Amino acid sequence: MLPAADPAALRRTLAEQVAAAHPSLAPGWRDAVAAVPREVFLGAHAFRPTATGWEPVHREEVGEQEWLRMVYEDRTWVTQVDGQDAADATGPLAGSPTSSATLPSLVARTADVAALRPGQKVLEVGTGTGYSTAVLCHQLGAQNVVSIEYDPTLAASAVTHLHAAGYTPALATGDGLQGYREHADYDAVITTCAVRTLPPSWFFQLNDGGTITTTISGWMLASGLIRLTLDDDGTAHGRFEDDTISYTLARPHERPPTPVFYPLDGTTRPTHTDPALTETWAGRFVAQLGAPSAQLMTTSTGIILRDVATGSHAWTEPDGPAWTVHQHGPLRLWDQVEDALTAWQKAGAPHLTEFGMTATPTEQTVWIGSPTGPTWHLPL
Structure with missing residues (x-):
């Protein structure tokens, strides 16, 4: 028989794994992973992938000990497929994930790339389960964290999760691509979703010298993690990281349904x-x-x-x-x-670390090497 699972010990082990995977990770983010009770945020239901789709997994069916071990794996647990919550699923589903509990190493890595400092005021776009919000609160102080969630049901459950874990950031429901003016201006915007292009509101709600840390993706589902800094002229500049990671596209940026392909003469x-x-x-x-x-x-x-x-x-x-x-x-x-x-x-077929981005609310380009190198415009 396996020994009883101790959540605190599992958190410490997970934090050590995260730190080992990212040796340059600031200690504060490792400590946050060790402190935040992920089981509170995952709740009692999730999906795991199968050969044909997504199979619901329920806490009461697998048992408390196995559930805790699942929770503290460094992996993403899908919690919603095409808008259907795992709690409501009675059997396997086909479709695309629309919400998930992101793997803790990615949460910590994204926050680390953002180079956030205690005392900075941060807008998080995509509250999700609330886990990443709690990680930010632990490091920055809940009074400095504002988080917005598109899905009202997810937003409501995130409030419950965060309060149960002892965190009280400012929370809102709405389209995070519009930012959240009530608490602006921010020192940083950080996202737990991907975008095809940077929304103008993020620029307008940043302090001078503020930063945007997000994943640039698109309808081919290719993506790159980047931190951009706003200069005195209102232009944001940054270079992509070497992470091969992806977040789900923000819902207003999601791909349209893919129709059946019928090749035509050409x-x-x-x-x-x-x-x-x-x-x-x-x-x-x-x-x-x-x-x-x-x-x-x-x-x-x-x-x-x-x-x-x-x-x-x-x-x-x-x-x-x-x-x-x-x-x-x-x-x-x-x-x-x-x-x-x-x-x-x-250009030598470089990896993403040789790519950069220059962006304003009205024009955004991705380039190789420098802004004078091969350049492409993002869709606005």
Whole structure:
């Protein structure tokens, strides 16, 4: 029989694992992981992945000891799929996660990248279960933390979780992409969701020299973690980190439903770059920059690109040792992707640490090397 699970001991072990995974992590964030009772925030229900979807796991069914061991694994536990909470699921579901309890190492790493200091006033976009909010409160003081959640049901449960754990930050329900003017101005904005582009409100609600730490993602689900600093002219600058991480897209930025793909006649030509480049982390990120309104699907014979706005599509297939691409519609999606991949390869095919971003409320670009290097505009 396994020994009884002690939550405090499990937290300390988890904190040691997080610190070992990120040796440069500031001690305060390790201490926060060791202090915040994650079991309070995960509640009694979650989903775990299966071959075909998501299987609900209920605390009362697996038992208290096994549940605590699950809670203190350094992993993300999905709590909602396509808007349905795990508590309401009676069997496996297919669909996409819409809320989760993010793995503690990512919560701590994101906060560490943000370089937050005690006494700074922070807006957190995406309260979720409230766990990341509690981590911020432990380090910064609850009086300095404002958190906003899009989903009213999640927001209500987060209030309960945070108060049960002894934390009383300012909490709001609404679209975090609009910020939260009632408590502005902020020294920092930090997000537990990904965005396709930085909302103007975040700029307007920051103090001079304030920072934005977020994940830039898109409809190909490629992403990069970045911290940007606002200069005196109102322009934010930053470089991407080397983390291969992803958060769920903010709900207003989520991908539209993907329809069934039906290839239509168009043009056909050999490819000049290998479609397999889109399977690498940086390659997929570059492809997304090249065709920001397109979705990408991987098949056994190649890739499919479909543009949400125009219905344009492209698909690749092997042609002996090479590849052929078929394109249909007003946009030549593979041309756009191939141009971006070629520019990236000419720059040495660097990882994301060589990428940076320059952003204002009206224009936002991602570049390689410097703002004068290969550059792409984000959709506004």
